[in-house]
Amino acid sequence: MIQVPIAEVLQPRSPLAVARDVVALGKPRLASLVLCTTAGGYWLAPGHRDARTAAALLAGTALVVGAANALNEFLERDVDALMRRTRDRPLPAGRLDPSVALAVGLGLPCLALPALALLTNGVTASLAALALFSYVVLYTPMKQRSSLALFVGAVPGAIPPLMGWTAVTGRLDAGGLALFALLFCWQLPHFLAISMYLKEDYARGGLRVFAVVHGDRATRTWAAATSLLLIPVSLLLLPLELAGPLYGLAAALLGGGLAGYGLTGLWQRGAANRWARNFFLLTLAYLTLLFAALLVSGR
Numbered sequence: 001m002i003q004v005p006i007a008e009v010l011q012p013r014s015p016l017a018v019a020r021d022v023v024a025l026g027k028p029r030l031a032s033l034v035l036c037t038t039a040g041g042y043w044l045a046p047g048h049r050d051a052r053t054a055a056a057l058l059a060g061t062a063l064v065v066g067a068a069n070a071l072n073e074f075l076e077r078d079v080d081a082l083m084r085r086t087r088d089r090p091l092p093a094g095r096l097d098p099s100v101a102l103a104v105g106l107g108l109p110c111l112a113l114p115a116l117a118l119l120t121n122g123v124t125a126s127l128a129a130l131a132l133f134s135y136v137v138l139y140t141p142m143k144q145r146s147s148l149a150l151f152v153g154a155v156p157g158a159i160p161p162l163m164g165w166t167a168v169t170g171r172l173d174a175g176g177l178a179l180f181a182l183l184f185c186w187q188l189p190h191f192l193a194i195s196m197y198l199k200e201d202y203a204r205g206g207l208r209v210f211a212v213v214h215g216d217r218a219t220r221t222w223a224a225a226t227s228l229l230l231i232p233v234s235l236l237l238l239p240l241e242l243a244g245p246l247y248g249l250a251a252a253l254l255g256g257g258l259a260g261y262g263l264t265g266l267w268q269r270g271a272a273n274r275w276a277r278n279f280f281l282l283t284l285a286y287l288t289l290l291f292a293a294l295l296v297s298g299r
């Protein structure tokens, strides 16, 4: 049952405030980093690149990601209302009617998927459709049932750089799959950390995330192990000749830093919320800097 603040029902809202909430449905901060990974895949892929295809790829991806997030917020509006982190989102707070999120989530892909197919290629549009489907239909309901949802959610999260790659090459090959693997592995420590410092909130919402189900100690161990795994996976780009020595150096240093901090988690006691929050922020810095290195030292 969603509680709607009385003031929000009575007061008419400005079009700007409504527009801001519609944009918020698309989770713009997360979507921005997703788009950086798409741009990275496009930048590294071998073949012909041009501004028109790049613009179509980024605009189409932004619209499908926005739609995926709007549908996720539509489906989770009751759960979001139970959790501190999400209760002020436009739907649980009652600032937007759920039908708006549903219309945005179903409407945008009708425009963006055919546009991606026409202006990039069929492989890229099919990957976008797969990411949308796996995020909304598989991952979102699975969060309430199993901590393994993390591995399902990491699939749509890893598809955008592959879309950037296929927008140039039109096919799935080793280079694109290496970028997919990099993003897939990065999401594991990213979310294991979050699940620790937000454990109470997730439990309140009835979501069976890793730290809720397996406890803090196991989560810290897995966070350390998966951050170590990122080092060889990120270095795979070197033998595949996607990036040069400067990237290699950056990947080794950034990976060493992240895994080094991850390993200090093994000596923490209890929930170690401050450690987990710092580790989450480090995952964001790691990915941003790694893609900056790719920009400079990519093929």
Ligand code: HEM
Residues within 6 Å of the ligand: 027, 029, 030, 033, 034, 037, 085, 150, 153, 154, 157, 158, 187, 190, 191, 194, 284
């Ligand atoms: C299994 C996959 C993922 C899960 C479960 C997940 C979950 C989350 C959650 C719950 C937060 C909020 C943390 C907080 O409020 O303290 C967050 C933040 C963030 N995530 Fe992820 N994430 C995943 C994948 C990704 C991917 C693929 C990207 C982009 C490439 C990404 C980028 C971000 C960014 C930029 C933030 C900080 C901005 C914000 O809180 O809005 N995440 N993530």
Ligand SMILES: CC(C)=CCC/C(C)=C/CC/C(C)=C/COP(=O)(O)OP(=O)(O)O
Residues within 6 Å of the ligand: 034, 061, 064, 065, 068, 069, 072, 127, 128, 131, 132, 135, 139, 140, 153, 154, 156, 157, 159, 160
């Ligand atoms: C092309 C395309 C559609 C790509 C998908 C990109 C995408 C939405 C990646 C995010 C992956 C993910 C599992 C985020 C967490 O959602 P959550 O539901 O756990 O987060 P929340 O609790 O903040 O709602």
